[in-house]
Amino acid sequence: MQQDRLREIAAGFLGRQDARCFVGWEDLPDGSGTRVTVVSRPARVSRLVWNRSCFANTVALLPRLGGTKGVIGVAVKGCDARALRELIRSGQVDRAAVHVVGVPCDGLRERDGSLARRCHGCRYPADFEYDEVLGPMVTPDLPAHPPDDLDLGSMSREERRAFWNAEFDRCIRCEACRRICYACFCPRCIFESTDPRWVSRRDGRPEKLFFHAVRAYHLAGRCIACDECARVCPAGVRLDLLNRALRDGIAALFGYEGAGVSDIEPPLRDFCVDDPDPFAKGRT
Amino acid sequence: MTSMFLERGLLEEAAVLLARTAEVWAPVDEPGLDAPSFGRPGEGLPLAIGPRLPLLPLKTLFLPRVEELFRFAGGAEGPVVVAADVPERERVVLGALACDIRSLELLDRVLLAEPADERYRQRRERTTLLALACTGESPACFCTSLNIDPLRPSGADGLLSPTGEGWLVEALTGKGRDLFERLEPLLRPATAAEIEAAGALASISRAAVSLDPPPGGWDRVWELATWEETATRCIACGICTVLCPTCHCFDVQDEKRGSGGARFRVWDTCMSQQFTQMAHGMNPRPLHFSRVRQRFLHKLVYFAERYGAIACVGCGRCARRCPNATGIDEIAARLRADLEEDGNA
Amino acid sequence: MSGFEPRILVFACNWCSYAGADMAGVSRFQMPPNCRVVRVMCSARVRPEQVVAALVRGVDGVLVLGCHPGDCHYAEGNYHTRRRALVLERLFDALGIERERFQVSWVSAAEGARFAETIRRVVEDVRRLGPLRLEATDAAG
Numbered sequence: 001m002q003q004d005r006l007r008e009i010a011a012g013f014l015g016r017q018d019a020r021c022f023v024g025w026e027d028l029p030d031g032s033g034t035r036v037t038v039v040s041r042p043a044r045v046s047r048l049v050w051n052r053s054c055f056a057n058t059v060a061l062l063p064r065l066g067g068t069k070g071v072i073g074v075a076v077k078g079c080d081a082r083a084l085r086e087l088i089r090s091g092q093v094d095r096a097a098v099h100v101v102g103v104p105c106d107g108l109r110e111r112d113g114s115l116a117r118r119c120h121g122c123r124y125p126a127d128f129e130y131d132e133v134l135g136p137m138v139t140p141d142l143p144a145h146p147p148d149d150l151d152l153g154s155m156s157r158e159e160r161r162a163f164w165n166a167e168f169d170r171c172i173r174c175e176a177c178r179r180i181c182y183a184c185f186c187p188r189c190i191f192e193s194t195d196p197r198w199v200s201r202r203d204g205r206p207e208k209l210f211f212h213a214v215r216a217y218h219l220a221g222r223c224i225a226c227d228e229c230a231r232v233c234p235a236g237v238r239l240d241l242l243n244r245a246l247r248d249g250i251a252a253l254f255g256y257e258g259a260g261v262s263d264i265e266p267p268l269r270d271f272c273v274d275d276p277d278p279f280a281k282g283r284t
Numbered sequence: 285m286t287s288m289f290l291e292r293g294l295l296e297e298a299a300v301l302l303a304r305t306a307e308v309w310a311p312v313d314e315p316g317l318d319a320p321s322f323g324r325p326g327e328g329l330p331l332a333i334g335p336r337l338p339l340l341p342l343k344t345l346f347l348p349r350v351e352e353l354f355r356f357a358g359g360a361e362g363p364v365v366v367a368a369d370v371p372e373r374e375r376v377v378l379g380a381l382a383c384d385i386r387s388l389e390l391l392d393r394v395l396l397a398e399p400a401d402e403r404y405r406q407r408r409e410r411t412t413l414l415a416l417a418c419t420g421e422s423p424a425c426f427c428t429s430l431n432i433d434p435l436r437p438s439g440a441d442g443l444l445s446p447t448g449e450g451w452l453v454e455a456l457t458g459k460g461r462d463l464f465e466r467l468e469p470l471l472r473p474a475t476a477a478e479i480e481a482a483g484a485l486a487s488i489s490r491a492a493v494s495l496d497p498p499p500g501g502w503d504r505v506w507e508l509a510t511w512e513e514t515a516t517r518c519i520a521c522g523i524c525t526v527l528c529p530t531c532h533c534f535d536v537q538d539e540k541r542g543s544g545g546a547r548f549r550v551w552d553t554c555m556s557q558q559f560t561q562m563a564h565g566m567n568p569r570p571l572h573f574s575r576v577r578q579r580f581l582h583k584l585v586y587f588a589e590r591y592g593a594i595a596c597v598g599c600g601r602c603a604r605r606c607p608n609a610t611g612i613d614e615i616a617a618r619l620r621a622d623l624e625e626d627g628n629a
Numbered sequence: 630m631s632g633f634e635p636r637i638l639v640f641a642c643n644w645c646s647y648a649g650a651d652m653a654g655v656s657r658f659q660m661p662p663n664c665r666v667v668r669v670m671c672s673a674r675v676r677p678e679q680v681v682a683a684l685v686r687g688v689d690g691v692l693v694l695g696c697h698p699g700d701c702h703y704a705e706g707n708y709h710t711r712r713r714a715l716v717l718e719r720l721f722d723a724l725g726i727e728r729e730r731f732q733v734s735w736v737s738a739a740e741g742a743r744f745a746e747t748i749r750r751v752v753e754d755v756r757r758l759g760p761l762r763l764e765a766t767d768a769a770g
Contacts (some may be wrong), residue, residue, distance in 0.1 A: 027707070033609070035517070166316070170314065174523045192557065204763075234315060236318060250716065275711055279714065279732075
């Protein structure tokens with residue numbers, strides 16, 4: 001059983017001199033799902049689980065764990081691996097300071113047993129460097145699109161505008177989406193700046209639009225389409241649709257496969273003299 | 285005194301009747317949300333009165349998330365300041381649950397202590413609370429552990445107890461009696477069976493959760509390992525502080541537009557790095573770990589020491605909405621376990 | 630929309646487009662008064678957040694002007710501007726905000742006529758779209 005193997009590996013890892021802790025998943029107290037957990041002692045690895053409700057991104061915790069000594073073990077499934085690759089590439093995580101345990105995933109499941117919305121169209125880097133694996137890490141053959149889901153592309157502009165108005169009206173600016181996102185690791189976040197204060201905490205549409213538009217822009221090229229933002233939102237705002245739309249737009253513009261899937265820089269860190277230029281159209 | 289009864293089919297009419305003389309608020313179902321929210325019946329959203337916990341707690345109606353205090357503008361003879369008054373309308377809340385109602389009583393201890401928060405006080409005075417006897421929503425509920433009776437909440441002006449095809453209706457205060465007088469045309473005497481059924485209601489709220497201090501008190505809790513473990517997994521999103529019925533910290537901000545602007549207050553969160561950030565650069569709680577510790581010590585220890593009760597109503601919102609599903613009940617249990625372990629070490 | 634005067638914020642880079650604006654001025658080209666011009670050293674200095682902030686604070690359209698690609702005074706600035714603008718366009722698309730509210734154009738120091746024409750065109754584009762009414766709906770009780 002993969003779960004037993006994971007516990008064995010974690011226990012073995014924690015026995016090392018330089019091991020700091022092991023990040024994985026544990027059952028919720030009421031048994032309704034799982035959550036991220038950090039295990040420091042070999043005796044406690046029995047807490048670790050691996051099943052199809054392990055939604056949380058273990059890798060997102062790494063930049064927050066701080067400290068410079070020792071190695072952190074981390075259980076990594078496909079989408080987490082995308083995050084880890086991107087964090088390493090952008091200098092937020094030192095590859096030498098993590099012990100990566102690859103956990104093969106064939107798609108997470110919602111409570112009703114159906115394939116999780118976010119797992120449709122999954123691509124993950126099977127060529128990613130794992131220190132240990134529970135089995136072959138191969139992208140599963142999953143349907144590309146969730147059935148009956150919203151599609152921004154098929155809405156008219158006015159419909160999209162109205163859609164986001166309704167979504168953002170429910171937003172309570174708790175900013176959990178920002179906190180949970182692996183890519184939001186800036187120690188000084190623009191939304192915490194008081195000088196200048198870019199946007200107030202007023203409940204208005206302009207303020208919420210600013211928050212979501214700017215955060216989406218900051219993620220552009222770095223979003224790994226894990227949909228954690230949408231999962232933690234208490235108001236059910238479909239942030240996954242916004243961030244994925246930008247991700248797809250960038251893929252179409254620059255041929256970029258998406259953060260974490262390949263090892264190249266996200267497009268906004270670079271430029272090309274031959275980039276499309278609709279602005280030079282000389283329409284005067 | 286005869287017990288009166290409101291039939292299920294007459295609920296909407298009751299809301300309409302009350303709306304003639306007051307602003308009515310009730311839980312409604314909003315598309316996109318998986319829980320009700322407090323809204324105005326009759327504005328197109330269906331009423332959601334029942335043992336389903338609204339996403340945002342009742343405090344939203346008394347200490348609004350964003351509240352303008354005054355506007356200012358440059359005038360020919362100097363600045364002009366216009367205060368934003370609390371509307372004078374009477375309000376009725378239909379279908380409030382025991383946990384939320386208790387939270388107001390806890391907030392009162394802070395916000396009505398001299399000098400009282402005028403705006404909160406006016407809202408409290410002008411509002412009549414009609415409670416719904418709550419049979420409990422989810423295993424996350426533990427109001428009964430905090431001496432709250434979900435079926436007969438103290439602090440309510442009136443009570444609706446679900447039974448048969450409607451609700452048994454009781455006035456608990458003078459305000460409640462006035463309210464039911466207005467509803468009189470829609471009420472009828474309850475039958476003996478209905479009265480009996482109302483008396484037999486049971487709630488699923490857990491009574492076994494303890495937030496009380498362990499026998500030796502909360503001494504030595506400052507250094508416990510629980511904080512580190514909790515802080516490691518806590519992402520400081522602040523959802524708990526937004527959704528907690530007893531959290532009441534707010535920030536005051538000024539916003540300038542051209543030659544004028546406004547001052548308003550907004551809910552703040554102690555989980556934010558900026559919560560205690562001072563203008564000269566110092567921050568007495570610069571570490572995430574210290575902020576996590578502060579939040580729970582405030583709720584479990586400091587508030588109790590100062591105001592005589594733990595700042596928690598057992599609604600379970602924190603546990604349910606936390607991205608790591610960690611609620612205050614779990615923290616308290618771990619603290620006690622740690623203290624016992626230490627004590628026996 | 631009759632009677633509607635759009636408010637346009639224009640960022641113009643010091644070396645090319647702002648000089649182009651000067652050129653338009655001394656050549657007495659007629660331009661509508663709807664624009665507020667902010668001089669920046671390079672179009673790449675303009676942060677996308679500033680574009681979004683302008684729009685949410687009541688401006689109806691934003692225009693960013695820079696040197697022609699290849700001629701940037703700082704060699705590469707406008708290549709970055711170009712990429713950012715392409716991404717911002719996609720962001721506005723996704724949000725249902727009209728692309729024409731955010732425009733980018735390359736204007737050199739000698740192109741006074743082009744500056745004037747760009748201003749005229751953008752003002753008309755945004756006038757046609759109408760005001761960007763984001764409807765502040767305060768939930769203050």
